[in-house]
Amino acid sequence: MDCAAEVLAGTPRAVARLISWLEDEDERAHPCMEQLHPHTGNAYIIGITGSPGAGKSTLTDRLTRRLRQHDLTVGIVAVDPSSPFTGGALLGDRVRMSQLSTDPGVYIRSMATRGFLGGLARATGEVVKVLDASGKDVIIIETVGVGQDEVDIIGIADTTCVVLVPGQGDAIQSMKAGIMEIADIFVINKADHAGADQLWSEVCFRIEQDSSIKMREWAPPVVKTVAVEDQGVEELRQAVLGHRAYLEASGRLLENRRERTRRETLRMIHEELFRLVRKHLADGGKLDLLVEDILNRRRDPYSTMREVLQNLLNIEAPEKPGNGVTAVKGP
Numbered sequence: 318m319d320c321a322a323e324v325l326a327g328t329p330r331a332v333a334r335l336i337s338w339l340e341d342e343d344e345r346a347h348p349c350m351e352q353l354h355p356h357t358g359n360a361y362i363i364g365i366t367g368s369p370g371a372g373k374s375t376l377t378d379r380l381t382r383r384l385r386q387h388d389l390t391v392g393i394v395a396v397d398p399s400s401p402f403t404g405g406a407l408l409g410d411r412v413r414m415s416q417l418s419t420d421p422g423v424y425i426r427s428m429a430t431r432g433f434l435g436g437l438a439r440a441t442g443e444v445v446k447v448l449d450a451s452g453k454d455v456i457i458i459e460t461v462g463v464g465q466d467e468v469d470i471i472g473i474a475d476t477t478c479v480v481l482v483p484g485q486g487d488a489i490q491s492m493k494a495g496i497m498e499i500a501d502i503f504v505i506n507k508a509d510h511a512g513a514d515q516l517w518s519e520v521c522f523r524i525e526q527d528s529s530i531k532m533r534e535w536a537p538p539v540v541k542t543v544a545v546e547d548q549g550v551e552e553l554r555q556a557v558l559g560h561r562a563y564l565e566a567s568g569r570l571l572e573n574r575r576e577r578t579r580r581e582t583l584r585m586i587h588e589e590l591f592r593l594v595r596k597h598l599a600d601g602g603k604l605d606l607l608v609e610d611i612l613n614r615r616r617d618p619y620s621t622m623r624e625v626l627q628n629l630l631n632i633e634a635p636e637k638p639g640n641g642v643t644a645v646k647g648p
């Protein structure tokens with residue numbers, strides 16, 4: 318069986334191999350991804366984000382068990398942009414999710430062990446597609462909510478859950494920094510800790526006050542959980558169901574996915590074009606020669622830019638004049 322057929326059949330080994338190819342930017346992934354595309358778009362994608370140690374993995378584990386009780390298969394992608402080299406998250410998640418790892422209806426993949434900082438969001442998007450095509454009903458992306466990467470990742474999820482914990486000074490701070498816009502659901506985890514009720518009230522107050530939320534039809538619910546005790550997890554599942562129902566009824570699900578597809582397509586074209594330009598300019602030290610000429614005023618950068626693009630597009634265009642296609646002469 319070829320790669321795509323094996324992934325479609327849900328063979329874990331084939332899924333793992335394809336994901337490794339994607340991580341290594343191995344070109345063997347491309348034909349496979351092309352064949353998988355028509356089989357994607359069926360999974361529901363949940364993002365779980367929050368600060369380090371907030372309980373994201375524990376919540377993911379408990380939520381997954383609930384989903385399994387409802388006969389849904391689950392793919393889990395644990396993204397850890399903060400520690401790409403240690404692989405610590407992988408080990409931790411394996412331990413915390415140990416019960417799930419023997420369940421054939423669950424596939425867990427950690428994205429912490431390799432490089433690709435910057436391309437992390439893209440790689441995560443691709444991995445989600447692989448799991449989607451492999452037949453997983455729900456895909457959960459766990460990501461540490463720091464920096465810019467998280468915003469990209471949130472662009473992948475249909476429902477984004479932001480996990481806050483009591484006793485963290487930065488919770489309300491981070492709510493100012495755009496978290497209001499990205500949260501579809503707020504989770505107050507570690508509700509067994511002091512200050513949980515206060516945090517809950519503060520978050521509810523913020524939501525009420527937030528003008529951007531008032532404009533929208535969806536006000537994020539605030540769910541209290543004690544993940545380690547499996548408390549509030551059913552409420553969280555219900556909240557996700559509620560958000561999904563809203564997205565579907567309002568047409569937002571399709572609209573959000575259209576926007577995501579637009580971004581992905583543009584990014585893909587952009588990246589490939591960039592790669593081609595770099596390759597073209599590196600050939601025979603072209604760039605160095607151009608730079609010398611520009612530096613010594615034998616050329617100007619503006620016409621050089623136009624010339625380079627023209628050359629490149631002529632080389633790469635699928636229908637070059639002279640290849641059996643008659644060039645049309647200008648008037």
Ligand SMILES: Nc1nc2c(ncn2[C@@H]2O[C@H](COP(=O)(O)OP(=O)(O)OP(=O)(O)O)[C@@H](O)[C@H]2O)c(=O)[nH]1
Pocket residue numbers: 367368369370371372373374375376406409413461506507508509510542543544545546
């Ligand atoms: N008391 C209490 N502890 C919790 C709760 N949820 C998780 N923990 C503990 O908090 C610690 C961190 O939990 P994780 O699930 O690994 O948190 P995480 O957000 O995935 O952590 P990173 O992936 O490292 O950012 C673990 O020791 C959990 O047992 C909770 O509701 N109450």
Ligand SMILES: [Mg+2]
Pocket residue numbers: 373374375406410459
């Ligand atoms: Mg974790």
